[in-house]
Amino acid sequence: MTTTRSMIANIVTLSRRDLRDALASRWFILYSLAFVALGLCVSYVSASSAGGAGLAGFGRTSAGLVNLVLLVVPLMGLTAGAGSVAGDRERGMLTYLLAQPISRWELLAGKYVALAIALSMSICVGFGVSAMVMSLQRSTADASGYLLLVGLTILLAMSMLSIGMLISVLCRRAAVATGVAVSVWLAMVFATDLGLMAGTIAMKLSIETLFGLAVASPLQVFKMWSLQGVDASLDVLGPAGLYAQTEFGGSLKLLFLGVMAAWTLAPILVAGWVFNRRALL
């Protein structure tokens, strides 16, 4: 009981320290501003494409934001995570912190919690300002889809943060970790999409295989889940979407949740295992 209490106390202390550091950092401010600006742009463009002027409602904006989130949020999560442990190691802080009565798991958990809160705040600020402006325009239809998108975006950010922290634990230098994170981002955002398209055409993949491959990627799962949330169907994704709906029906959301949870938990657990076993310097 005392051990658990001291463990939680250490995680809270460490995360409060790192959260203050993250909120004061340039990346947090830049990402939040970028989110606000891009969210407003997407909303405006969505309205214009619908033939109207000014800002669009929540439903159309949500659909437009899905692609924006797919580009920006993985980069946020991966780079924030990649800089965490490797940055501290480079500054000589890691050896000093770990000479204190804390465990490596507590240190990693403290960092994860701090960055997860900072990322969630950044996402909420970005989405929140867009939502506020749209509410002022009295276009509040489909607000639930918009809220679902916010939740899914945070979930995507958590999984990307996990992968980023695994990279950070594996790399000795912060610059290398950031480089690897950007490469992973490129691979996930562009190569996965292009790979799936190319694979379908060149290798004549069956719909089952195509769906199986798509579900293995957290980005594709985010895309399918959020589009389903906005549109209530996956018709927009073509045969693979129809296949998913026919085969999985109501349990599709559970499948998506399972995949996102696995992509959030597995990398951070592996990171903890590696961090616990290897020498720090």
Add this chain to the structure above:
Amino acid sequence: MIQINHLTKRFGRSVAVDNVSIRVLPGESVALWGANGAGKTTIIRCLTGLYRYEGTIQVDGHDAVRHGKRVRQQIGYVPQELGFYDDLRVSAAIEFFATLRGVSATSTDAVLARVQLDGHARKRMRELSGGMKQRLALAIALIGDPPVLVLDEVTASLDSAGRREFVALLAALAQADGRCVLFASHRLEEIEALASRVILLDRGHVADDLDVYAFASRVKGSAVLHLTPADPVDDFEAASTQLIERQA
């Protein structure tokens, strides 16, 4: 208090510490002496749980691997250089480490006064000089009055005046209340001021274990002063003639 048995630490194929056994009793102040690469810092990093190793290390009867947190609770650690958040205020740093060490009621002013840093609580870390940072690290190490103090070449980054001040402060504080001190150094003046016993390390082995007087007489007796000209000359006679001519 500290019991190190058959400690071996390898980095790939190279052996940094080879079968080292050291015992430090309560109230004792033991120096680890040796050239760079002798294994001083490696032993300290094994003790503070930063490295995995072969052999056993116990502090107050607790195994440093199995009860790492409990062991580190008993150790106040001062590194070569304090690397920490530059934007953090001194008072916030003290509160942060006091909470991690499980010491809730800490008076920041009292902690700072102990290391003569009174009046610096509002300063940010980046505003402190090297010597002040080391004093702050010592203040943090002494939070909660741990029975063991471990110092890793703590004056390496200080100038000679800063070094003298810091060693004087250490001599006054380190061994108070029968605290056990283990420190790495290759400076004779530090060892004479702080140590009661000296363990000589040579390429990862314990070469000798002496009391400080025997050590001092051995080191002073064997000291050789080497003077090397900044601009070496091959022909000393020709160079002196040239110099005399130039002066004339």
